[in-house]
Amino acid sequence: MQAEGRLPELLQKIRDSFVSPIYFLRGNHEDFEYLNQLESEHTPPSAPVDPFDLYRSVPDGTVMEFGDTRIAFLGGIETKVLDARSIDGRYYEALKAMGAGSFDVLVTHDPPHGISNRLPGQSSGLEAGY
Numbered sequence: 001m002q003a004e005g006r007l008p009e010l011l012q013k014i015r016d017s018f019v020s021p022i023y024f025l026r027g028n029h030e031d032f033e034y035l036n037q038l039e040s041e042h043t044p045p046s047a048p049v050d051p052f053d054l055y056r057s058v059p060d061g062t063v064m065e066f067g068d069t070r071i072a073f074l075g076g077i078e079t080k081v082l083d084a085r086s087i088d089g090r091y092y093e094a095l096k097a098m099g100a101g102s103f104d105v106l107v108t109h110d111p112p113h114g115i116s117n118r119l120p121g122q123s124s125g126l127e128a129g130y
Contacts, residue, residue, distance in 0.1 A: 023056050060076065063102070
């Protein structure tokens with residue numbers, strides 16, 4: 001968040017070489033209060049996180065267009081008890097209600113169920129029909 005010495009110049013050079021910032025969504029280890037504050041202070045679809053606009057936070061349920069590609073974002077993880085890390089069902093349902101073909105790519109933090117194993121014999125990831 002802060003850069004001193006030669007670092008600000010280098011970070012600005014890096015940003016100038018990008019076509020756009022790097023967009024990210026919340027996972028399960030972010031500072032959720034900070035991200036919520038940023039998102040409430042900035043006009044959607046994303047909020048700058050650093051002074052160089054290298055990174056931008058994208059709120060859950062957002063659909064952004066990149067050329068002809070529409071990308072939807074849904075952060076968080078599947079949890080047994082709802083908390084700040086949890087997938088927000090309101091946004092899950094809203095994206096689902098948009099219907100097939102409403103977006104081309106869905107970016108999530110939680111992988112699809114069964115794509116990986118946490119421990120031998122234990123599948124991880126979001127189960128169908130959340």
